[in-house]
Amino acid sequence: MKKKIGIGLLILVISLILINIKSRDKYFLYDDNVYLAVMVDGVEQSSIPTKGNFKIKSVCQNADASWDYDDWVLNIKNINNEARCILNFTTETTENLAAYIMSLTNDDGVYAEEMSYVVGDIQYDATDYRYEGENPDNWLMFNNELWRIIGVFDESTHGKEGENLVKIIRGSSIGAFAWDKSNTNDWPASSLYNLLNTHYYNGSNEESLNYCYQYSTTIPGVCNFTETGITSNYYREMIENVTWKLGGIASMSTAEAVYADERGTTETSGYIGLMYASDYGYSVLETSCARTTSLGSYSSAMCGGKAWLRGEGYEWTLVPHSSYSSCVWYVYFSGYVDYDYASIGFGGRPSLYLKSTVKKLTGTGSISDPYIIIS
Numbered sequence: 001m002k003k004k005i006g007i008g009l010l011i012l013v014i015s016l017i018l019i020n021i022k023s024r025d026k027y028f029l030y031d032d033n034v035y036l037a038v039m040v041d042g043v044e045q046s047s048i049p050t051k052g053n054f055k056i057k058s059v060c061q062n063a064d065a066s067w068d069y070d071d072w073v074l075n076i077k078n079i080n081n082e083a084r085c086i087l088n089f090t091t092e093t094t095e096n097l098a099a100y101i102m103s104l105t106n107d108d109g110v111y112a113e114e115m116s117y118v119v120g121d122i123q124y125d126a127t128d129y130r131y132e133g134e135n136p137d138n139w140l141m142f143n144n145e146l147w148r149i150i151g152v153f154d155e156s157t158h159g160k161e162g163e164n165l166v167k168i169i170r171g172s173s174i175g176a177f178a179w180d181k182s183n184t185n186d187w188p189a190s191s192l193y194n195l196l197n198t199h200y201y202n203g204s205n206e207e208s209l210n211y212c213y214q215y216s217t218t219i220p221g222v223c224n225f226t227e228t229g230i231t232s233n234y235y236r237e238m239i240e241n242v243t244w245k246l247g248g249i250a251s252m253s254t255a256e257a258v259y260a261d262e263r264g265t266t267e268t269s270g271y272i273g274l275m276y277a278s279d280y281g282y283s284v285l286e287t288s289c290a291r292t293t294s295l296g297s298y299s300s301a302m303c304g305g306k307a308w309l310r311g312e313g314y315e316w317t318l319v320p321h322s323s324y325s326s327c328v329w330y331v332y333f334s335g336y337v338d339y340d341y342a343s344i345g346f347g348g349r350p351s352l353y354l355k356s357t358v359k360k361l362t363g364t365g366s367i368s369d370p371y372i373i374i375s
């Protein structure tokens with residue numbers, strides 16, 4: 001039976017919904033050992049305020065706690081004897097997330113890259129706003145997890161006319177998966193595309209195991225995304241269905257040349273993708289790694305070692321090899337970009353575009369104070 005949170009004056013015993021961060025199952029606590037004080041703009045409250053534009057900070061003694069902006073409840077764990085918590089709600093003014101990031105140009109790790117490329121007989125000119133450097137403040141909370149902002153891109157990249165969209169990537173891989181179990185590099189027909197855009201996007205369990213493959217025909221135990229997928233409509237509704245460019249590359253080159261090749265005539269639509277090779281290439285500062293450097297030579301300490309998008313292992317990109325229908329480009333653990341068979345099991349880090357209506361509520365973008373966003 002569903003129960004409401006009960007809160008008395010200033011510091012009183014309460015019944016709190018606890019959310020187990022790992023399983024997201026809900027529990028109730030009746031042990032009379034959690035006490036709560038609620039403050040809104042410094043004024044004592046007798047109840048939790050309804051959803052609004054609040055920055056919410058929780059400070060606890062004898063417990064660890066964090067506020068869930070989605071479910072609008074306090075998550076508490078590691079309770080030791082009597083726990084006392086203070087919840088501070090501070091009124092905040094929201095601002096458009098894309099516009100805010102663009103306003104940081106040449107500050108806080110954001111740089112404007114002037115791009116010009118040709119597809120067929122048409123020349124395109126675009127300005128991409130990217131986070132660059134070894135560890136810029138580009139962290140945000142999404143899906144109750146830490147994600148990172150790649151940058152802001154216009155319609156020439158994602159196909160949404162007249163809109164600047166923020167592209168983000170999960171802070172860590174969801175596991176090692178074959179790009180395609182049948183060893184072909186056709187992204188919309190691939191097993192990983194279908195896994196990400198069906199079960200991961202919907203937070204469901206891939207019980208039929210049609211797309212869940214770690215290496216060729218090897219099944220990695222389970223592909224249950226009811227915990228690690230996009231499990232909430234609150235966040236799912238922030239994701240834009242966009243055009244993903246699928247231009248292939250025959251040989252690795254500079255970030256600028258790769259960027260142009262990726263924007264060929266082949267494309268598809270979807271909610272979830274992967275990073276581009278050019279995203280990785282531009283995630284390092286030009287002062288650390290000359291833009292004339294091939295991504296295939298990014299293993300040097302001043303290139304791959306200074307790029308915030310470099311992970312800790314082998315990681316797929318979205319880019320197919322244009323000469324071999326069975327191969328896809330990936331980022332090697334030491335930092336350079338290479339290609340391998342699509343049936344190999346490499347790390348998959350979901351990437352997506354947020355809708356243009358998403359707003360920044362609070363946060364500085366650091367890992368300890370990530371951006372909090374609302375729709």
